[in-house]
Amino acid sequence: MSTTLPTVQSPATLDGVRPREFSFGKGRQAFKWIDYEAPTDEEIDALGRLYNFHPLTIEDAKTFDQRAKLLDFANYIFLSVHTLSLSGDQNIRDRELEVFLRRDYLITIHRDPLGLLERVRRRFESDDSHIELGPDYLLYAIIDEMVDAIFPLLDSFDEEIDRLEDETISHATPETLQRIFRLKQDLILMRRSVAPMRDVTNALASTRYELIDEKTSLYYRDVYDHLSRIYELIETQRDLLGNALDTYLSVVSNRLNEVMKRLTVIATIFLPISFIVGLGGINFPQFPFGSTIIFWILMASLLITPLAMIWYFRKKGWY
Secondary structure, eight states: OOOOOOOOOOOOBTTOOOEEEEEEEGGGOOOOEEESOOOOOOHHHHHHHHHHOOHHHHHHHOOSSSEEEEOOSOEEEEEEEEEEEETTSOOOOEEEEEEEETTEEEEESSSOOOOHHHHHHHHTTOOOHHHHHHHHHHHHHHHHHHHTTTTTHHHHHHHHHHHHHHHHHHHOOOHHHHHHHHHHHHHHHHHHHHHHHHHHHHHHHHOOOOOOOHHHHHHHHHHHHHHHHHHHHHHHHHHHHHHHHHHHHHHHHHHHHHHHHHHHHHHHHHHHHHHHHTTTTGGGSSSSTOOOHHHHHHHHHEEEEEHHHHHHHHHHHHH
């Protein structure tokens, strides 16, 4: 069956909804990709009525705050898949994509703009053989792009953790502790997003669904391997941050011990000085040797005693 490169159709109007619509192939191999960006609840309801989608999937398509999932309804598959990106304030942001898959179409719904979808379209257009594989392969291409977008984040986290480890040892500050906790929270968010995605891709690779071709399932297995690697990297970085936190607390504790040791040495030095000064309050003329001699003995003690104590502390390595 001959194929043609996809062409962008005039957006179909559905009760006021004007999505992006792409047509691929000819004859039995023809299928469409319909992409909705930030639709309203009424627009999603209209989509459900047009394609006779289950009410549960329509409800999920409106939510945009759920775990990655896969639901099989025999004639179509509903998926909720996720990717991660950095927002303008350098915080991790979870981006969700709702997908309806059937043999003759792929429908995607997302709240925020996703530049990766345009990259997937160009990548899909570049090879006619991809078009022959059908909408299940197009879904793979989208998920693969979403998963690959996570690796640069992990690379930046790895560099940040290296900087934190060096900073913790050399000059740890309270800001260092705040950065450690912020990274730990980001990694928890990433793990919460990646773990269900790994289960979804594992299910797609299992060949248990009729809408997923056996050839395409091998590609999903590759995505599953990538997600497993990402999950392991997240766990490794969490362990490294835990070690950095332990190191920070140890360094701060050692600094506190050094400060307490110095204060203890100073207090110990001033203890005999206080005694000598108190002794100097005695009425010297009552001594048979005269007040002048006693006075100079006390003055010499005030100088010799602290010097002798400092020498002794240094010899013992206490100061």
